[in-house]
Amino acid sequence: MVGPALPTAPAKSPQSITETGSTLLFPLMGSWATDYQKLYTPSGGTPTVTITTGGTGSGTGITDASTGTVNIGASDAYLSSAQKSETPGLMNIALAISGQQISYNVPGVKKLNLDAATLTKIYTGKITNWNDPAIKAINPGASLPNLKIVTLHRADSSGDTFLFTSYLNAQDPAGWPAANVNTTISWPSVSGSLAETGNSGMVAGCAANKGCIAYIGISYLQKTEAAGLGEAFVKNGSGKFLQPTPATIKAGAAAFTSKTPASETISMINGPAPRGYAIINYEYAIVNTKQSNGPQAQDIRAFLHWIVHEGQDATTYLDPVDFQPLPSSVVTQSDAQIAKIGS
Amino acid sequence: MAASASELRPEGEAGHGPPPRRLGISFGGDRAVRWVGFVFALLPAGGLLAVLAVLAVEAIPAIKLNGWGFFTHSVWNQGGGYNAVIVKTGGVAHLAGSQFGILAEIVGTLLTSAIALLIAVPVSVGAALVIVERLPRRLASLVGAFLELLAGVPSVVIGLWGVLTFGPFIAHDIAPWIARNFPDIPVLSYFTGSTGNGQGLLVSSLVLAVMVIPIVAATSRDLIRQVPILPREGAQALGMSDFETARRVTLPWVGSGIVGAVVLGLGRALGETIAVAMTCGFALGEIPGNLYGAMTTIAATIVNELDSAFGDASKFSVRSLAELALVLMVITLATNVVARLLVRRVSGTALPVGRGL
Numbered sequence: 001m002v003g004p005a006l007p008t009a010p011a012k013s014p015q016s017i018t019e020t021g022s023t024l025l026f027p028l029m030g031s032w033a034t035d036y037q038k039l040y041t042p043s044g045g046t047p048t049v050t051i052t053t054g055g056t057g058s059g060t061g062i063t064d065a066s067t068g069t070v071n072i073g074a075s076d077a078y079l080s081s082a083q084k085s086e087t088p089g090l091m092n093i094a095l096a097i098s099g100q101q102i103s104y105n106v107p108g109v110k111k112l113n114l115d116a117a118t119l120t121k122i123y124t125g126k127i128t129n130w131n132d133p134a135i136k137a138i139n140p141g142a143s144l145p146n147l148k149i150v151t152l153h154r155a156d157s158s159g160d161t162f163l164f165t166s167y168l169n170a171q172d173p174a175g176w177p178a179a180n181v182n183t184t185i186s187w188p189s190v191s192g193s194l195a196e197t198g199n200s201g202m203v204a205g206c207a208a209n210k211g212c213i214a215y216i217g218i219s220y221l222q223k224t225e226a227a228g229l230g231e232a233f234v235k236n237g238s239g240k241f242l243q244p245t246p247a248t249i250k251a252g253a254a255a256f257t258s259k260t261p262a263s264e265t266i267s268m269i270n271g272p273a274p275r276g277y278a279i280i281n282y283e284y285a286i287v288n289t290k291q292s293n294g295p296q297a298q299d300i301r302a303f304l305h306w307i308v309h310e311g312q313d314a315t316t317y318l319d320p321v322d323f324q325p326l327p328s329s330v331v332t333q334s335d336a337q338i339a340k341i342g343s
Numbered sequence: 344m345a346a347s348a349s350e351l352r353p354e355g356e357a358g359h360g361p362p363p364r365r366l367g368i369s370f371g372g373d374r375a376v377r378w379v380g381f382v383f384a385l386l387p388a389g390g391l392l393a394v395l396a397v398l399a400v401e402a403i404p405a406i407k408l409n410g411w412g413f414f415t416h417s418v419w420n421q422g423g424g425y426n427a428v429i430v431k432t433g434g435v436a437h438l439a440g441s442q443f444g445i446l447a448e449i450v451g452t453l454l455t456s457a458i459a460l461l462i463a464v465p466v467s468v469g470a471a472l473v474i475v476e477r478l479p480r481r482l483a484s485l486v487g488a489f490l491e492l493l494a495g496v497p498s499v500v501i502g503l504w505g506v507l508t509f510g511p512f513i514a515h516d517i518a519p520w521i522a523r524n525f526p527d528i529p530v531l532s533y534f535t536g537s538t539g540n541g542q543g544l545l546v547s548s549l550v551l552a553v554m555v556i557p558i559v560a561a562t563s564r565d566l567i568r569q570v571p572i573l574p575r576e577g578a579q580a581l582g583m584s585d586f587e588t589a590r591r592v593t594l595p596w597v598g599s600g601i602v603g604a605v606v607l608g609l610g611r612a613l614g615e616t617i618a619v620a621m622t623c624g625f626a627l628g629e630i631p632g633n634l635y636g637a638m639t640t641i642a643a644t645i646v647n648e649l650d651s652a653f654g655d656a657s658k659f660s661v662r663s664l665a666e667l668a669l670v671l672m673v674i675t676l677a678t679n680v681v682a683r684l685l686v687r688r689v690s691g692t693a694l695p696v697g698r699g700l
Binding site for chain 2: 063083156166184186191
């Protein structure tokens with residue numbers, strides 16, 4: 001399956017690899033890097049490969065990778081067409097599958113259905129109270145309190161903002177125009193809305209404000225549960241309301257597996273799978289095909305190859321952050337891209 | 344050679360007797376020392392000019408394309424969506440559909456600083472008067488020491504306190520009371536309405552006030568100390584009350600110096616970044632509708648938008664941020680120059696201007 005171009009071990013001479021980018025991927029990248037480094041450290045000796053990681057945000061990760069400041073940029077969003085045309089050598093290599101939950105803090109509401117049309121109205125200030133008829137209409141039988149909605153969005157540049165606005169635009173293009181799909185946007189003015197920094201800021205902000213609604217990366221699931229936040233059932237492309245679970249995220253991604261192009265640039269939002277969750281994405285490594293020297297390029301290839309194989313282990317790596325492994329055909333596509341990294 | 348050295352340093356001893364050898368180290372003669380000193384002396388000025396120049400070069404395309412519209416509207420949009428293509432307008436590359444306006448940032452910056460000063464100035468000048476004229480010497484130096492300690496607290500610490508403790512306290516216990524008791528008439532209605540959730544204009548301004556108070560108070564205290572005792576005693580002998588003495592004798596004596604101290608505090612407030620970024624609610628492009636609304640300032644926008652701007656392949660977002668930074672730099676440099684001029688007019692001695700900055 002894997003050609004000889006793809007090394008499974010780092011170069012003999014000690015090299016160091018740098019990674020910056022997505023804060024969502026940062027904890028996982030850290031454990032991958034630590035374990036990989038250990039593999040190639042002779043007992044009592046110095047590591048053959050040193051990997052430093054940094055959680056700087058996806059935008060910085062992409063820029064750093066394109067300017068050559070770092071070897072690997074981590075991003076929740078694939079490269080935009082403008083980024084690709086500026087730096088044609090950049091690739092986005094899928095490393096894992098992530099999802100996004102819609103969290104809420106409404107006392108007494110155990111189950112909440114939401115769709116993009118309703119979320120658009122909430123985030124544009126057309127719906128301001130949880131007992132609004134439009135919310136009741138998709139939640140028959142639920143007793144919704146008379147409580148003001150506090151909308152939370154990210155203050156910093158975020159792949160999560162990109163995913164959330166992509167979902168709103170995919171289901172409700174009239175209410176949420178494509179111009180408002182990005183990693184940061186000018187949010188419509190909504191009274192009492194709050195901007196938070198980072199996923200942890202969203203969790204804390206939502207826990208502190210009754211009536212809150214927030215979009216939070218799936219890797220923070222354990223923290224949102226600990227904070228007592230509800231996890232909404234989100235309407236998918238075939239009209240079903242589902243929570244993000246390992247099964248629904250896998251099913252959602254499966255519908256896109258055969259459609260994933262060789263470049264792995266694909267939006268998996270609002271998919272057609274009946275049992276598939278609607279807001280899912282590939283987590284990417286952004287790497288330039290041209291690295292500064294051969295041994296370093298070999299190390300990057302070996303490290304990324306290890307991530308899409310050994311690094312997919314659920315119990316050690318993916319389960320703690322509620323990510324899902326890549327389907328085997330996507331692993332092959334990632335390997336094909338990894339093989340292109342040279343010097 | 345020696346003669347020119349003494350001309351350069353009139354108060355030095357180079358021209359008298361044997362050259363001083365206090366350091367006991369030879370740098371290879373006077374000439375080398377002078378050149379090294381010359382270079383070191385010019386470094387700060389060179390640094391400032393370099394920053395300005397680099398910023399200006401980075402910002403020029405943005406200045407050209409954004410034009411005056413940069414200052415007249417509040418839409419900050421990198422481009423028409425994630426997959427917008429790069430287009431060129433007037434030779435400047437940017438993402439199709441991009442729009443950059445900083446009216447809200449300018450209003451937010453001026454508004455937070457103005458409210459902060461409105462609160463900080465009376466408190467600071469009052470504190471300075473009391474420290475110099477009323478408190479026993481030991482207590483005065485203790486209070487003064489605390490003021491200087493407050494000036495030294497890193498702004499990120501104050502920001503964290505603002506987010507975790509102070510903001511919620513204002514939002515739950517203070518703001519609702521103010522909002523209830525102000526009449527719904529023009530101007531004053533700005534104090535009414537939704538009291539938000541602890542991040543916004545009022546909390547940011549109060550956090551700034553906490554940071555401005557030590558600067559204004561410490562500088563005012565040092566200024567008031569210089570007012571001779573005789574005129575003050577004279578005023579008291581004429582039957583003036585303490586308040587009248589302060590208003591008619593002490594404060595006029597150092598009046599423009601205190602204005603300088605206030606402008607110095609203003610400079611701090613205008614440029615303060617992290618504490619405001621943490622407490623302003625970061626509503627990009629939004630001018631707060633009332634005293635409690637979420638908003639943003641120039642500095643907060645730069646720090647919050649940088650990562651996103653890096654994602655813009657045309658680099659035009661970064662250039663627009665550079666233009667924003669240039670605007671902030673011009674504003675703060677201007678206030679700083681004014682402050683220094685005003686403080687210097689009062690006294691020829693080297694005042695501890697900028698202590699705590």
